[in-house]
Amino acid sequence: MTQARAVVPIDAESRVSHADHKALRLWLRLFTCSTMIERGIRLRLRERFGITLARFDYLAQLARSPAGLRMQELSRRLMVTDGNVTGLTRELAAEGLVERRPGPTDRRVHMVRLTPKGRRTFGAMALVHERWVVDRLAALDAAERDALHASLGRLKRALATPASAGPAA
Amino acid sequence: MTQARAVVPIDAESRVSHADHKALRLWLRLFTCSTMIERGIRLRLRERFGITLARFDYLAQLARSPAGLRMQELSRRLMVTDGNVTGLTRELAAEGLVERRPGPTDRRVHMVRLTPKGRRTFGAMALVHERWVVDRLAALDAAERDALHASLGRLKRALATPASAGPAA
DNA sequence: GTCCAATACTTTAGGACTAAACTAATTGAA
DNA sequence: TTCAATTAGTTTAGTCCTAAAGTATTGGAC
Numbered sequence: 098m099t100q101a102r103a104v105v106p107i108d109a110e111s112r113v114s115h116a117d118h119k120a121l122r123l124w125l126r127l128f129t130c131s132t133m134i135e136r137g138i139r140l141r142l143r144e145r146f147g148i149t150l151a152r153f154d155y156l157a158q159l160a161r162s163p164a165g166l167r168m169q170e171l172s173r174r175l176m177v178t179d180g181n182v183t184g185l186t187r188e189l190a191a192e193g194l195v196e197r198r199p200g201p202t203d204r205r206v207h208m209v210r211l212t213p214k215g216r217r218t219f220g221a222m223a224l225v226h227e228r229w230v231v232d233r234l235a236a237l238d239a240a241e242r243d244a245l246h247a248s249l250g251r252l253k254r255a256l257a258t259p260a261s262a263g264p265a266a
Numbered sequence: 267m268t269q270a271r272a273v274v275p276i277d278a279e280s281r282v283s284h285a286d287h288k289a290l291r292l293w294l295r296l297f298t299c300s301t302m303i304e305r306g307i308r309l310r311l312r313e314r315f316g317i318t319l320a321r322f323d324y325l326a327q328l329a330r331s332p333a334g335l336r337m338q339e340l341s342r343r344l345m346v347t348d349g350n351v352t353g354l355t356r357e358l359a360a361e362g363l364v365e366r367r368p369g370p371t372d373r374r375v376h377m378v379r380l381t382p383k384g385r386r387t388f389g390a391m392a393l394v395h396e397r398w399v400v401d402r403l404a405a406l407d408a409a410e411r412d413a414l415h416a417s418l419g420r421l422k423r424a425l426a427t428p429a430s431a432g433p434a435a
Numbered sequence: 436g437t438c439c440a441a442t443a444c445t446t447t448a449g450g451a452c453t454a455a456a457c458t459a460a461t462t463g464a465a
Numbered sequence: 466t467t468c469a470a471t472t473a474g475t476t477t478a479g480t481c482c483t484a485a486a487g488t489a490t491t492g493g494a495c
Contacts, residue, residue: 120400123411124303126418131300132345133425134293151481169443176301178483183445205443205490231289236424241417242292248406248414249295255405256302320451338473347453352475374460374473 134233141229146222151177153226155185156211156219159195165210167200194218303402310398315391320346322395324354325380325388328364334379336369363387 139150146153158174159166166174172182186209189195194215200206211219234242308319315322327343328335335343341351355378358364363384369375380388403411 119415120403120411121396123403123415124399126415126422127296127300128304129345130418130421130425131296133422135297176298179444181482203491207444227290230293233425234289234292234421237417237421241420242289244413245417246288246292246295248410249299251410252299252403252406253295253302256299256402348474350452376474
């Protein structure tokens with residue numbers, strides 16, 4: 098398939114192939130679904146628990162790692178900047194939900210983990226949160242959810258590689 | 267194989283069923299994929315064109331509606347607040363990319379559409395943007411992309427309904 | 436041992452978005 | 466007609482997040 102020469106005399110939009118448009122629409126649909134669910138979750142967490150999604154996700158990560166995590170590992174998993182984690186940590190620590198401890202060997206490292214109070218608090222929220230997510234995804238049957246999960250798994254793995262330098266880098 | 271009984275004494279997390287966990291993981295995966303792609307697009311649009319994703323999406327919506335759109339319809343499609351559209355419109359109009367005109371009958375309504383310059387500018391960007399999206403999704407083969415598109419379409423339709431009042435509203 | 440680069444985190448300045456209050460125009464009911 | 470309710474859009478205050486520069490510590494290279 099010879100690709101369109103990017104000159105723009107006709108109308109840039111009509112140059113892209115049908116397959117390309119399909120890829121773009123797939124992305125838009127993925128984005129829309131993600132945004133709609135995210136919006137609902139944000140709203141609900143705020144209304145019911147007065148917590149932001151970022152803080153909830155922060156606690157969720159720690160809940161899965163009882164031994165605690167380095168701050169950098171947290172920012173990587175949460176897909177936010179280190180600076181953001183610094184701020185979130187300060188707030189959550191001030192509320193007694195998490196505790197910071199110096200790293201065992203490297204004095205640059207700070208480990209964070211849930212306090213008992215943090216664990217209790219998160220546990221209660223997670224239950225309600227999970228019910229809501231389950232409910233929202235219930236529109237798809239189990240087989241379709243599994244297929245979706247598998248496809249997105251492949252996509253996620255591919256996305257982890259740093260992008261093929263780009264077609265027109 | 268009997269599954270591991272939640273080692274931690276039946277805390278909130280271990281209460282949720284296996285199917286529930288799967289739904290939660292599906293959501294997390296969806297969110298991760300969406301965020302990773304979005305991040306790449308944002309970065310690229312900024313580096314190559316000095317434009318934000320919000321502005322690009324704004325132009326993209328108008329490009330699909332040559333007759334123009336009401337501002338409210340724009341905010342609905344972009345999934346942002348009306349106030350945000352007001353600001354974006356002011357900026358883009360100041361740069362000569364879009365133009366505002368009073369609605370034909372209702373004086374409350376403002377119609378927005380691309381200027382010729384806006385159309386040219388967007389066209390050039392859209393081409394590069396689309397190539398990048400295509401490239402990122404190329405990890406999945408055509409059949410899988412189609413299946414994903416279909417599943418997400420069903421999900422999107424279900425999400426459009428206002429949530430089943432919630433399991434524990 | 437002494438630097439210099441790399442790493443881990445923090446701080447700061449600024450941008451983008453939202454929610455909520457506000458203005459202006461329209462509709463419809465009495 | 467008049468006035469309340471609704472609708473379209475704007476403004477404002479505030480939140481959250483990022484990018485980039487800054488600080489402290491570590492680990493080689495020599």
